[in-house]
Amino acid sequence: MFLNTNFGRTVDILHRSMDVSLLRQDVIANNIANVDTPNFKRTVVNFETALGDALRSDRPQRFQPALTNERHIPFHRPVDYRSVRPTRFLDHLTSSKNNDNNVDIEVETAELLTNQLLYTLMTNSLNSQLEQVNIVLRG
Numbered sequence: 654m655f656l657n658t659n660f661g662r663t664v665d666i667l668h669r670s671m672d673v674s675l676l677r678q679d680v681i682a683n684n685i686a687n688v689d690t691p692n693f694k695r696t697v698v699n700f701e702t703a704l705g706d707a708l709r710s711d712r713p714q715r716f717q718p719a720l721t722n723e724r725h726i727p728f729h730r731p732v733d734y735r736s737v738r739p740t741r742f743l744d745h746l747t748s749s750k751n752n753d754n755n756v757d758i759e760v761e762t763a764e765l766l767t768n769q770l771l772y773t774l775m776t777n778s779l780n781s782q783l784e785q786v787n788i789v790l791r792g
Contacts, residue, residue: 660782666704666734667779673700673739674772680741681765684756691752695761700739707732 677698687693710732718728747755 660786662734664779664782666708667775667782669735669737670700670704671772671775671779673698674768674775676739677768678765678772681761681768685758685761685765688754688756688758688761689752690754693754693756694743694745695747695756696741697744698739698741700737703737703740704734707734707737 680696680698684695710730711734716728720727744755747757749755
């Protein structure tokens with residue numbers, strides 16, 4: 654019913670972001686649990702960048718190139734935000750401890766707190782959206 658509206662899109666994006674936040678919570682907890690495991694590499698979840706790119710791809714482009722042949726490659730390809738999935742990757746770029754473990758408990762704790770605050774913010778935002786619908790339905 655609301656899927657093709659701004660409201661439906663907002664609720665869907667919040668729902669997807671909250672799911673990713675729960676995944677990130679599990680990944681951070683796993684990193685913390687393996688803080689002293691030799692040769693363990695921390696895992697990072699990436700989602701927001703890809704989601705932002707997909708949402709920006711829906712905007713109309715200022716420059717519209719002329720494609721004179723069906724084999725020409727278009728400059729702009731819109732990406733459906735619903736096709737964006739979170740990706741996990743191992744962090745091999747950060748410095749390691751003596752046991753070749755790269756988990757820093759302070760960094761992981763800060764990310765855990767940030768993730769929890771973002772989840773709370775998204776929950777409050779979703780509640781606000783649903784409260785607006787409730788006000789309309791009551792009135």
